[in-house]
Structures are given as C-alpha cells and as structure tokens.
Amino acid sequence: MDISFKNKKLEKEFNEGAHLSKIHGAKRAKKIRIRMAEFRAATSLMDFWPPKSGPSRCHELTQGKRKGQLSVDLDHPYRLIFIPDHDPAPEREDGGLDWLQVTAIKVLGVEDTHE
Numbered sequence: 001m002d003i004s005f006k007n008k009k010l011e012k013e014f015n016e017g018a019h020l021s022k023i024h025g026a027k028r029a030k031k032i033r034i035r036m037a038e039f040r041a042a043t044s045l046m047d048f049w050p051p052k053s054g055p056s057r058c059h060e061l062t063q064g065k066r067k068g069q070l071s072v073d074l075d076h077p078y079r080l081i082f083i084p085d086h087d088p089a090p091e092r093e094d095g096g097l098d099w100l101q102v103t104a105i106k107v108l109g110v111e112d113t114h115e
Helices: 008-015 017-041
Strands: 002-005 070-073 078-084 104-112
Touching: 002 008, 002 017, 008 017, 008 104, 017 078, 017 104
Parallel strands: 002 104
Antiparallel strands: 070 078, 078 104
C-alpha cells in the first residue's frame, strides 16, 4: 500500500528511527515500525480485514469525530490512526468502506481512542 502522512512533522517522526523512540518510547516505537512494515507489504486494506487482522485488530471507528477513521493496535491503550487516502473513499454497494479497493492510506497519528 501507499502511505502518506497528515503533515511533514509526522512523516519525519515515523521515518527517523531514533526520533520515534524518543517520542513514543522503545516499546511503542517497535510496534509502530511493525505496523508500518505490515502496511507497506499489504496489497490493500483487505489484508487487514477481520478476522485476518491478527494482533493488529484493524477496525473502522464509527463514533463522533473518529467516524471514517481506522485504527490498529499498538500498546494498550494506544492505536495508530489512519484514513483511506482516496478521494472519495471507495465504498461497497451497501455504503460501507470497500477494504479491497483501499490501496493508499494517510497516517493521522498515534492516540488513545478511549479518551
């Protein structure tokens, strides 16, 4: 999949190894690197479709300001937040996100979505 970032600062944070560990700590930085490698290796978001998502637990967020976003687990309670980077986002006939057609994502950041 193609990966972009919401801004240059976040792109730098994710692409400079030592910088990532300074900001998020070694444990979370390692999980971020694993998730990013999984995204790069994927053909489409369908590779993360539940139940195939495994330990990353990829799922769509549906509440409030998070509607339309997706997330994968890092270290509890933190998650990597992203959106499909398509305009418009591909949809199935029933109106849901077509995970098979999502071949590009935009990383929005790392957050505790339960706050």
